[in-house]
Amino acid sequence: MSHLVVIPILIPLLAAALSIVSWRSVSLQRWIAIIATGALLLVSIALLQLTREHGFVVMHMGDWAAPFGITIVTDLLSAIMVVLTGIIGFSIAIYSLATTPEGHERFGYYPLMHRLLAGVAGSFLTGDIFNLYVWFEVMLLSSFALLTLGGERAQMEGAIKYVALNLFSSALLLSAIGLVYATTGTLNMADLGQKLAQVEHHGMVNTLAMMFIVAFGIKAAAFPLFFWLPASYHTPLVGISALFAGLLTKVGVYCLYRFFTLIFTGDVDYTHTILLWGAGVTMLSGGLGAAAQSEFRRILSFHIVSQIGYMILGLALYTPLAIVGGVFYIMHHIIVKTNLFLVSGLVYRLLGSYDLKELGGVYRHRPGVALLFLIPALSLAGVPPLSGFFAKFIIIRAGIEVSAWTITGIALLVGLLTLYSMIKIWVEVFWKTVPENVNTDRLTGAKPDKGLWLLLLPIVGLAACTLFIGLSGQPIYELADAAAEQLLNPALYIEAVLGTQP
DSSP states (O other), rough: OOOGGHHHHHHHHOOOOHHHHTOOOHHHHHHHHHHHHHHHHHHHHHHHHHHHHHOOOEEEGGGOOOSSSSSSEHHHHHHHHHHHHHHHHHHHHHHHHHHHHHHHHTTTTTHHHHHHHHHHHHHHBBBBBBHHHHHHHHHHHHHHHHHHTOHHHHHHHHHHHHHHHHHHHHHHHHHHHHHHHHHOOBBBBBHHHHGGGOOOOOHHHHHHHHHHHHHHHHTTTTSSSHHHHHHHTTSOOOOHHHHHIIIIIHHHHHHHHHHHHHHHOOOOHHHHHHHHHHHHHHHHHHHHHHHHBBBBBHHHHHHHHHHHHHHHHHHHHHHHHHHHHHHHHHHHHHHHHHHHHHHHHHHHHHSOOOOOGHHHHHHHHHHHHHHHHHHHHHHTTTTTTTTTHHHHHHHHHHHHHHTTTHHHHHHHHHHHHHHHHHHHHHHIIIIIIOOOTOOOOOTTTSSTTTHHHHHHHHHHHHHHHHHHHHHHHHHHHHHHHHHHHHHHOHHHHHHHHHHOOO
């Protein structure tokens, strides 16, 4: 069954090709999107189950054994990430049916979406760092095209910042890969886990580690080069914003977890101290930035930055409990953040704006929509018994256990800032009365909207996932614990890929 590991990459690539062939038929492209993302979700669940049974699933392309050939490999962390990719991809495909203008659909929306999903899945499943770079570029090209689809001025301004910083990150990543190959003669991650530990020049290894921290930190929107995210994520169609918010930065976080538990483990005091303070400043920057905003999606964009800090904090503390908390937080956040962007799009559909000053009255006229906002919003803020509470609790407890008082205090403060921002959205959008001169026909139901159920369906599904993680969190915790155990024992990964013990 090792061939199953490559299917989550092939499905979106095939769907992209079929969508291009079906260029003249928008309705066929829509059906391809639903079927392909649904198949991706089902296959990813099967892959996760297979990985839980065997620990690792490894496929050597062309039967070229590692480290000489291309290796596709999944452990529990990568399998979890692929499942989350399937959930988000399927949700966005449904949501897009009611929110994507036909002009965007005719100019490549669906092929680009599938290419993006292929790049994300490939990044999670690749076993060597050069192919990781290739999948990063697939993501970058697809995301840039999606970001500029429509050609509005705000989109182009955001896209310039987005592509400039990400191209710099890609150039730095490629340079680091070249230096790694010059130093070790290999690009296979498992092989690097052995050979970098044997390099006598520790200064060179630490320099390479810093290059990867910066490259992946930019991809993850960590401090200080995070400003491209809030400058761009609020500009495209809301379905695109939600797709980006859920997945793109998490690829950078995943790479940090992979590299700094498998490859760069020789000087943890040096590398993880840098990650620790980077996490703290990232949390604080995002929380303060969100508190100062007055536009729905910009608030949510800054909160992506602050929540990335929590995920990096789990890695930086580098204890079993902290890694569990980091993995748990990634799972929770991908679901919640995607859902909040989808809710913002639903509010836009009802009232025609993302500006908080031009919104209001949603609770009075649409109490169900208000509830669907409260579930992910309170979860993001860490209110019990929702998923965000347990994610934050695990990480904060891990910080207390190692007496990391300063960073733990920052984490608690940012939690309060997050709650403040969510309350601000609640008061402005849902609680206050509708401002004058705002068209309320859709909000009150005076103008029927037959496509509204397509927006509500993925929002309800993701809200149910959030409730499940919070109210029945034991299986999710056990899954995160098993993934953390693998990450903290890199010899298992090396043996699975290379077939030999380090």
